[in-house]
Amino acid sequence: TFETQNRVRLLCWVMTSPVNHKTKAVHVKATWGRRCDILLFMSSKGDVNLPAVALSVNEGRNNLWAKTKKAFAHIYDNYFDQADWFYKADDDTPLFCINFENLKYLLANHNTTEALYFGWRFKHYVKQGFMSGGAGYVLSKCALRKFILEGIPNSTICRPENDGNEDTEMGKCMENLGIPAMDTRDSLERDRFFPLVPITKLISGQTPHDFWYFLYSYYPQKEGIECCSNSAISFHYVSPxxxxxxxxxxxxxxxxGIDRKMNKSVAVKYGS
Structure with missing residues (x-):
């Protein structure tokens, strides 16, 4: 609802690079990025048209973890009081399709003063699981504060080096900080976040069950028309x-003639 949209202040930041500013980042800004309350692009080169923040970090996959830490630090220093929830998305080869009304609907049922962490959940490498960088993940205000003030300064909590898989390292940090990886499925146990394109889920048998998506998912996966929540939020690998x-x-x-109002009794399911 309009009330929900106003109550949930959402900052979105997109991982990008100078070569992608005009080929990928602009399309994010023209589509789902318009619905963020604050939209930032994190790069190694500034661009007032996006806007892109110039972070002091080298580009390349081996530096994504360093870039993520610097991006969240910049947001904490400059935007912490202007938003309640902080959504991180990628802008490497894959692109996103995001429904932010559904994301805000999910977040409206939680308190940002609690340390919380949302997304699509992998089951490997981290005991409680970790959220896919591809599907995007969300930190509450409290989680962001703990990450910056308690996690990054302590090498026993968060990896101090630049390298490492960004989403895995973030998951380790969250677990070490005692921040729960939340169950974002609806009451019918259908996912809201997806690290793949819609066709992968909507057509049964489209993807072999020995594919990483099925092997590494924290929860059993459904296929076909009942695969996805009617309050789905994000898909990955979507072309511009x-x-x-x-x-x-x-x-x-x-x-x-079709009433598309959400069935709230189905949409709501929360927990870690």
Missing amino acids: EMMYVIENLIYNINPY
Whole structure:
């Protein structure tokens, strides 16, 4: 609802690089990025048109963990009081399709003064699991504060080196800080965050069950029309062209005679 949209202040930051500013980042800004209360792009080169923040870090996959730490530190120093929830997304090869109304609906049922961590959950490497960087993940205000003030300064809590898989290292930090990896499925146990394109889930048998998605998922995965929550939030590996298509289908086309109001009894399921 309009009340929910105003109550949940959401900052989105997108991992990007100078070579992607005009080929990928601009499409994020033109589609789902418009619905963030604050939208920032984190790069090694500034760009006022996005806007992109110039972080003092080298580009490259081996530096994504360093870039993530610096990005969250910049946000903590400059935007902490302007938002309650902090969503991190990637802008490397894959791109996203995000439904932020559904994300805000999920977050509205939680208190940002509690240390919480949301996304699509892997089961390996971290006891409580960790959230996929591909599907994007969210930190509450309290979680961000603990990450910056207690996690990054302590090498026994968060990895001090620049390298390491960014989403795995973030998951280790969250667990070491006592921040729970939340169950973001709805009451029918359908996912809201997805690290793959919609077709992977919607068509049964499209993806072999020995694929990493099925092997590493924290929860059993469903396929077919019942795969995905009616309050789904994010998909991964969506091309720039398809981002515009999905944007139009979600926000500009309304089938006549169909009531698309959400079934709240189905949509709500929360916990760690």
